[in-house]
Amino acid sequence: xxxxxxxHQNTAHSKRSYGFLIPYWIHRAVILLxxxxxxxxxxxxxxxxxQVNENASLFTTAFSYxxxxxxxxxxxxxxxxxxxxxxxxxxxxxxxxxSVLLCAVGGCMSAGNIRMKKRGIIFPIVGxxxxxxxxxxxxxxxxxxxxxxxENNKVSxxxxxxxxxxxxxxxxxxxxxxxxxxLTSLVILALLIKKEQEEKMEMEEKYKLFLMFLPVLLLTxxxxxxxxxxxxxxxxxxxxGDELSASNFVGFHWFSTLVSNEATRADIVRVLKxxxxxxxxxxxxxxxxxxxxxxxxxIPSSKFQRFVQTFTTIPNFISWVLVYAIAYAIFxxxxxxxxxxxxxxxxxxxxxxxxxxxxxxLKMLLWGTWKGIGWSAIIYIAGIAGIDQQLYEAASVDxxxxxxxxxxxxVPGLLPTYMVMLLMSIAxxxxxxxxxxxxxxxALNKDVIxxxxxxxxxxxxxxxxxxxxxxxxxxKSLVGVILLFGANxxxxxxxxxxxx
Amino acid sequence: MTAKAKQPHAMKIKKSAGDRAxxxxxxxxxxxxxxxxxxxxxYLFINxxxxxxxxxxxxxNFYPVGVHFTNYTNLLNASDLGNALIVxxxxxxxxxxxxxxxxxxxxxxxTKQKMWKRKLxxxxxxxxxYFNAGLVPWYMNMLMLGLTNNFLAYIIPGMxxxxxxxxVKTYIESIPAxxxxxxxxxxATTTKVFLRIILPLSVPILATISIFGAVGNxxxxxxxxxxxxxxxxxxxxxxxxxxYLNTTSNLGAVxxxxxxxxxxxxxxxxxxxxxxxxxxSMVTIIPILLVYPFMQRYFxxxxxxxxxxx
Numbered sequence: 001x002x003x004x005x006x007x008h009q010n011t012a013h014s015k016r017s018y019g020f021l022i023p024y025w026i027h028r029a030v031i032l033l034x035x036x037x038x039x040x041x042x043x044x045x046x047x048x049x050x051q052v053n054e055n056a057s058l059f060t061t062a063f064s065y066x067x068x069x070x071x072x073x074x075x076x077x078x079x080x081x082x083x084x085x086x087x088x089x090x091x092x093x094x095x096x097x098x099s100v101l102l103c104a105v106g107g108c109m110s111a112g113n114i115r116m117k118k119r120g121i122i123f124p125i126v127g128x129x130x131x132x133x134x135x136x137x138x139x140x141x142x143x144x145x146x147x148x149x150x151e152n153n154k155v156s157x158x159x160x161x162x163x164x165x166x167x168x169x170x171x172x173x174x175x176x177x178x179x180x181x182x183l184t185s186l187v188i189l190a191l192l193i194k195k196e197q198e199e200k201m202e203m204e205e206k207y208k209l210f211l212m213f214l215p216v217l218l219l220t221x222x223x224x225x226x227x228x229x230x231x232x233x234x235x236x237x238x239x240x241g242d243e244l245s246a247s248n249f250v251g252f253h254w255f256s257t258l259v260s261n262e263a264t265r266a267d268i269v270r271v272l273k274x275x276x277x278x279x280x281x282x283x284x285x286x287x288x289x290x291x292x293x294x295x296x297x298x299i300p301s302s303k304f305q306r307f308v309q310t311f312t313t314i315p316n317f318i319s320w321v322l323v324y325a326i327a328y329a330i331f332x333x334x335x336x337x338x339x340x341x342x343x344x345x346x347x348x349x350x351x352x353x354x355x356x357x358x359x360x361x362l363k364m365l366l367w368g369t370w371k372g373i374g375w376s377a378i379i380y381i382a383g384i385a386g387i388d389q390q391l392y393e394a395a396s397v398d399x400x401x402x403x404x405x406x407x408x409x410x411v412p413g414l415l416p417t418y419m420v421m422l423l424m425s426i427a428x429x430x431x432x433x434x435x436x437x438x439x440x441x442x443a444l445n446k447d448v449i450x451x452x453x454x455x456x457x458x459x460x461x462x463x464x465x466x467x468x469x470x471x472x473x474x475x476k477s478l479v480g481v482i483l484l485f486g487a488n489x490x491x492x493x494x495x496x497x498x499x500x
Numbered sequence: 501m502t503a504k505a506k507q508p509h510a511m512k513i514k515k516s517a518g519d520r521a522x523x524x525x526x527x528x529x530x531x532x533x534x535x536x537x538x539x540x541x542x543y544l545f546i547n548x549x550x551x552x553x554x555x556x557x558x559x560x561n562f563y564p565v566g567v568h569f570t571n572y573t574n575l576l577n578a579s580d581l582g583n584a585l586i587v588x589x590x591x592x593x594x595x596x597x598x599x600x601x602x603x604x605x606x607x608x609x610x611t612k613q614k615m616w617k618r619k620l621x622x623x624x625x626x627x628x629x630y631f632n633a634g635l636v637p638w639y640m641n642m643l644m645l646g647l648t649n650n651f652l653a654y655i656i657p658g659m660x661x662x663x664x665x666x667x668v669k670t671y672i673e674s675i676p677a678x679x680x681x682x683x684x685x686x687x688a689t690t691t692k693v694f695l696r697i698i699l700p701l702s703v704p705i706l707a708t709i710s711i712f713g714a715v716g717n718x719x720x721x722x723x724x725x726x727x728x729x730x731x732x733x734x735x736x737x738x739x740x741x742x743x744y745l746n747t748t749s750n751l752g753a754v755x756x757x758x759x760x761x762x763x764x765x766x767x768x769x770x771x772x773x774x775x776x777x778x779x780x781s782m783v784t785i786i787p788i789l790l791v792y793p794f795m796q797r798y799f800x801x802x803x804x805x806x807x808x809x810x
Binding site: 053057063066208222223315321322338370460500 | 522537561631637645657719722745777788799
């Protein structure tokens with residue numbers, strides 16, 4: 001009896017595993033694809049006219065009227081299309097969006113037991129039908145707009161996405177995906193219908209936990225991994241407003257431009273020099289916080305220590321814009337130094353210490369040190385507190401003086417922490433951020449202050465050279481990853497511990 | 501309050517004259533550096549509350565002259581500064597709250613060994629701390645998502661903060677597992693355990709990350725600069741300050757024009773560009789300085805926990 005029950009359970013279990021596996025995974029994969037397509041701009045069924053922002057995704061189109069309508073202003077004013085058309089397309093997009101969401105709910109429920117699976121399969125069936133509905137709303141409106149603009153000769157104002165009025169690719173792609181969802185849902189439904197269902201809807205703990213974590217993963221995907229998709233701009237001759245197509249595909253042209261084009265190469269060399277110089281100065285002075293901490297610990301009053309710590313960490317919490325505001329207040333033509341020199345010392349002329357290019361690397365280092373030293377020292381101060389007091393006592397008994405104790409006990413005690421910090425800063429040698437250098441840059445010092453990150457911003461966002469700045473960004477990201485793994489390898493070799 | 505260093509020489513009985521001299525030199529040096537860190541804030545402040553004519557002639561160097569506070573009241577009325585202040589406060593409150601909730605939830609879930617493919621997801625999350633696609637691809641992505649010229653761009657991308665998730669995870673792992681187990685045996689669901697047990701117990705770490713989050717939001721400049729070019733009314737305070745600092749023409753006139761020429765009385769006393777720049781800087785600094793003394797221990801706790809590898 002006992003064995004019979006076990007045997008029965010076993011067969012039930014294996015049936016569940018193998019009978020469903022393939023259709024279910026296809027089903028879920030297609031739903032996931034539909035979910036992603038919602039955020040991809042190249043497959044946006046809502047983009048029925050070439051004038052609509054080619055960077056807008058279905059998601060954007062469904063929600064942001066302004067995003068679409070701003071580019072269509074002239075088309076609307078010449079009554080090539082109406083606001084009603086736009087609203088209509090937006091409604092269609094919204095229906096598709098909600099339908100995809102329904103499919104996603106079904107996809108999640110498919111991780112449950114038979115009862116939950118049976119309930120859940122209804123969602124993708126309804127969802128895929130809803131997708132068809134939303135798409136047909138858009139498609140009908142597209143046909144109407146197409147016929148109207150071609151008959152009234154307004155194609156130049158509102159250019160339909162397909163020249164011959166055939167079905168736009170994005171609608172087709174979404175339609176195929178919807179059909180696949182419907183098909184797999186029906187197959188699963190057929191498989192499910194014969195199954196006995198449980199009393200209650202349940203789901204295994206591991207899938208429950210995963211589904212609870214899924215929103216976090218989706219956000220991570222959308223904001224941290226989806227940008228990698230933007231690397232495609234590196235392979236096209238692209239300006240904002242252009243479309244990516246075979247005609248402006250240039251392969252690795254921009255990568256070779258980096259070295260072959262003389263002006264670009266000169267820029268890159270100059271910018272790299274600035275970057276490495278300023279990062280290098282930072283690394284060379286990275287022991288300063290240790291000195292700060294060690295010397296502070298030598299003062300025999302914990303009240304004084306706290307006082308110093310409190311006030312020297314404040315600059316760390318203000319932004320670089322505010323640091324610049326302070327620099328302005330102190331060093332500009334009518335700032336503190338100049339008004340002190342003219343009014344108190346009695347000097348006749350004033351100097352603008354900010355708007356010049358003298359010693360800019362050193363100045364940036366000093367500002368960085370001013371802002372960061374108190375904060376960076378905290379970790380070492382805590383490190384000193386963690387050193388065994390008996391070591392100091394033993395050293396004193398043996399006759400070691402103050403400096404010998406610092407050199408032979410405190411410094412070695414802090415070294416492991418310092419090594420981690422050092423390796424991390426070497427790994428990040430190319431990324432010194434752009435904020436500090438952006439706020440301090442001006443026409444006079446631009447050439448010597450421009451670091452890699454600022455250069456990417458200046459050519460990409462500033463002068464709209466999207467492909468070139470993407471190429472620089474890609475190269476920087478890849479070199480950064482290599483450096484990080486290198487630093488990690490060194491750390492493993494030296495300390496037997498990884499830093500990432 | 502702060503990380504305290506024990507006295508390495510506490511047991512020493514007598515100090516030599518050399519030791520004394522060394523300590524005094526150190527104390528003087530540290531006092532000087534502390535002054536260097538504090539004086540700029542003081543200098544800015546006395547210049548905003550002094551007589552504006554005295555400020556223009558550069559007479560306010562060490563102490564205020566002819567104290568008044570009208571600069572502050574005038575500025576908030578006569579400019580788009582009030583707008584920037586509202587935007588910044590809104591993003592700080594909303595952005596921080598959502599980030600903390602997400603971090604707590606995600607940090608708790610990644611401690612769950614049972615989760616399907618937990619290691620994979622956790623790694624995927626952590627990698628994003630060290631790798632990013634680059635500024636321009638990121639910008640094009642925001643464009644694709646419709647998050648340019650949109651207030652949501654301040655809040656949603658910041659919700660998942662991997663570093664904070666690691667901090668919360670490390671902290672939750674230090675909570676005795678028996679607490680959670682007994683609740684589970686009593687029939688509490690994952691959500692209930694999270695709300696009733698984990699959340700109350702993780703208040704210290706959540707306070708720490710919310711302070712960091714709030715300061716980060718308050719100081720945010722780059723996202724406003726990159727994404728809000730079409731909506732000056734959505735500029736953050738830092739961005740607004742950056743714009744002011746780089747305005748070389750008469751700021752008083754600019755602001756007066758911005759206010760539609762209505763608030764002439766206010767604008768007249770504000771015609772001094774220098775004072776406007778100082779006052780806006782001060783408005784941006786003051787909140788940080790106000791919360792700083794209360795929050796300092798959280799800052800210190802944060803950096804100490806950060807040094808524990810997640």
